Amino acid sequence: MRPLTATTRALCLTCVLVGLLATIGAAPVRADVSKALEAAPSNAHMVFVIPNLTQLNDKVSGLNRALGLNVAEMDNFLVKMKAEAKAVNGVDDNGSMVIILPDVASAMMGGGGAEPPMLMLIPVTDYDAFIGNYQPVTEDGNPIATLTMTQGQPAFAKKAGSHAVLSPLRAVTEAYEPGGAAGAKAIMTSLGKVGGAAATTAEVVMYFNLAAMSPTLSPMIDQGVAQANQELDQMAQFGMDPAMIKSQKDMLAMYASIGKMVLRDAAAGVATATMTDKGNGITYAIQFKDGTQLARMFPGGSNGPGKMLADLPDRAYIFAGAMDAKAINLGLISEELVKLIPEGDQQMAMLRESLPMIKQLKGAAGAFYAPQRGGAMGILNVLQVAYVDDTAAYLTATKKQMDQMNGMAVPMGAGGEMKFATTYAENAMEIGGTQVDQYNVTMQFPPEIQQQMMPLMMVLGGSGYGGYIAAKGDAVVTTMVTDPQLITAGLEAIGGGAGLGADPKLAELRKEALPGALAAEGYFSFAGVGVLANQYLPMFGMPPINIPADLPPIAFGAVVEGGGASVRYYVPNATVKFLIDEGRKFTGGAGGPAPF
Numbered sequence: 330m331r332p333l334t335a336t337t338r339a340l341c342l343t344c345v346l347v348g349l350l351a352t353i354g355a356a357p358v359r360a361d362v363s364k365a366l367e368a369a370p371s372n373a374h375m376v377f378v379i380p381n382l383t384q385l386n387d388k389v390s391g392l393n394r395a396l397g398l399n400v401a402e403m404d405n406f407l408v409k410m411k412a413e414a415k416a417v418n419g420v421d422d423n424g425s426m427v428i429i430l431p432d433v434a435s436a437m438m439g440g441g442g443a444e445p446p447m448l449m450l451i452p453v454t455d456y457d458a459f460i461g462n463y464q465p466v467t468e469d470g471n472p473i474a475t476l477t478m479t480q481g482q483p484a485f486a487k488k489a490g491s492h493a494v495l496s497p498l499r500a501v502t503e504a505y506e507p508g509g510a511a512g513a514k515a516i517m518t519s520l521g522k523v524g525g526a527a528a529t530t531a532e533v534v535m536y537f538n539l540a541a542m543s544p545t546l547s548p549m550i551d552q553g554v555a556q557a558n559q560e561l562d563q564m565a566q567f568g569m570d571p572a573m574i575k576s577q578k579d580m581l582a583m584y585a586s587i588g589k590m591v592l593r594d595a596a597a598g599v600a601t602a603t604m605t606d607k608g609n610g611i612t613y614a615i616q617f618k619d620g621t622q623l624a625r626m627f628p629g630g631s632n633g634p635g636k637m638l639a640d641l642p643d644r645a646y647i648f649a650g651a652m653d654a655k656a657i658n659l660g661l662i663s664e665e666l667v668k669l670i671p672e673g674d675q676q677m678a679m680l681r682e683s684l685p686m687i688k689q690l691k692g693a694a695g696a697f698y699a700p701q702r703g704g705a706m707g708i709l710n711v712l713q714v715a716y717v718d719d720t721a722a723y724l725t726a727t728k729k730q731m732d733q734m735n736g737m738a739v740p741m742g743a744g745g746e747m748k749f750a751t752t753y754a755e756n757a758m759e760i761g762g763t764q765v766d767q768y769n770v771t772m773q774f775p776p777e778i779q780q781q782m783m784p785l786m787m788v789l790g791g792s793g794y795g796g797y798i799a800a801k802g803d804a805v806v807t808t809m810v811t812d813p814q815l816i817t818a819g820l821e822a823i824g825g826g827a828g829l830g831a832d833p834k835l836a837e838l839r840k841e842a843l844p845g846a847l848a849a850e851g852y853f854s855f856a857g858v859g860v861l862a863n864q865y866l867p868m869f870g871m872p873p874i875n876i877p878a879d880l881p882p883i884a885f886g887a888v889v890e891g892g893g894a895s896v897r898y899y900v901p902n903a904t905v906k907f908l909i910d911e912g913r914k915f916t917g918g919a920g921g922p923a924p925f
Contacts, residue, residue, distance in 0.1 A: 419459030424452020531601030638830025650851025843886035
């Protein structure tokens with residue numbers, strides 16, 4: 330993609346900075362996104378919308394105060410931005426700002442410093458006053474005005490309803506026609522149920538017409554892969570390991586195929602930002618064309634990931650999550666992935682062998698726990714739960730996978746390779762009447778890179794990892810550490826409904842932050858990170874982190890419905906403030922902007 334020219338940078342100055350700040354607002358009032366989308370031309374490839382500038386200004390200012398950021402530029406920033414862009418007169422502060430890329434091909438495939446065909450729609454109360462900010466030159470009978478922007482570059486403007494339409498290209502301004510109510514409806518319809526819901530409840534929206542963009546982007550993926558392969562071939566001439574080069578080429582080909590599949594099957598996508606007084610969320614959604622392979626991979630539904638989280642031990646965690654493996658068809662996804670894997674790849678052969686096991690999955694949950702004192706060495710303190718109809722078959726498939734992994738080699742460059750050595754012991758111990766198997770995975774590194782692998786070995790607590798695996802009801806519980814306490818807690822939590830996911834504070838956050846009918850949900854806890862860090866900080870002469878008992882985690886949730894899928898990320902303001910305050914303690918700052 331070519332760089333923006335001076336004219337485009339000048340036109341985008343206010344729009345882009347306002348848009349970035351939009352992602353961190355803090356008030357519940359919402360503007361009419363669908364009404365704002367009426368300004369977008371039919372079949373536009375990309376549309377960025379800020380439905381109400383004053384609403385955005387108030388949210389950014391409110392967040393600045395709530396978090397104690399003390400960033401002067403965030404207080405009433407709209408006035409400052411208008412002054413910087415010299416848009417002092419005629420702007421409608423309560424109107425919607427829209428940035429449009431009509432044709433991605435023209436924007437991405439040009440060269441020579443030419444201006445991209447971009448449109449900026451600025452809300453105005455007085456069009457003549459607005460263009461008067463930029464030394465307008467007009468001709469009698471011609472609606473196009475030539476403006477001189479802040480960096481002295483020309484732009485071309487015309488009036489369209491309540492907006493001033495600007496572009497660095499005269500022909501683009503002349504050709505602009507709004508899609509109106511019918512166009513806005515078509516955009517919302519193309520987003521499907523989950524994408525439309527995300528856009529309707531958002532303060533900031535970025536729309537992608539993927540069906541229209543696909544004919545341009547798909548060949549560009551092929552071009553990018555060809556260029557990367559040429560560079561890898563050149564590296565081979567300088568002695569890079571041929572096995573590593575082949576592996577990287579195979580990986581590139583697989584990712585390219587996945588990208589082209591998405592472009593082939595997708596109708597539209599959207600990225601949105603929403604803000605409340607408690608936190609801020611970003612949602613990404615994609616709608617697939619009816620009857621396509623990706624639509625079949627995401628059939629939809631919800632088998633209660635929250636209930637699965639309640640089967641996890643309730644202890645300090647760094648990350649915890651669960652998913653419905655039928656709403657997101659892991660079996661079909663794995664089948665398609667296997668088709669893209671080159672024959673002879675040992676690591677991917679293991680995935681082929683795992684397909685029967687993956688197809689059994691009804692759901693899965695897992696947590697990465699903060700290590701507890703007296704627990705196993707290393708920090709890979711992970712417990713996983715797989716829900717299946719036939720636990721005996723699942724355990725057999727797991728043992729087979731371990732046996733297949735034994736002796737498997739992975740290229741490590743310079744002709745060296747890492748080898749796996751595995752063991753699997755059935756009925757290694759018994760916990761509460763349940764037979765527990767034990768496994769171990771050792772990684773044997775080439776002598777020349779063993780020193781480089783020391784940090785990894787420290788993380789793992791040795792030269793590999795191991796753990797326990799056991800079945801209870803329709804659940805198979807696995808740990809990635811040989812910690813009897815963790816596997817015992819995992820088996821005891823199954824079916825009790827009183828585990829991690831049953832925490833009322835987590836339920837409150839789920840209701841506040843995430844959409845309904847979740848197919849998957851997960852939480853990243855800085856409280857758990859703090860528990861982990863506090864075990865090591867004294868070794869460096871640093872004070873422990875004071876972790877609030879009610880510190881909420883960062884949340885994410887996925888919804889799959891009607892041939893579309895969305896994922897939402899939510900960051901509570903209380904968590905952001907905690908990070909800022911702790912960061913200031915470690916940097917010795919008593920005030921001013923956050924250190925990060």
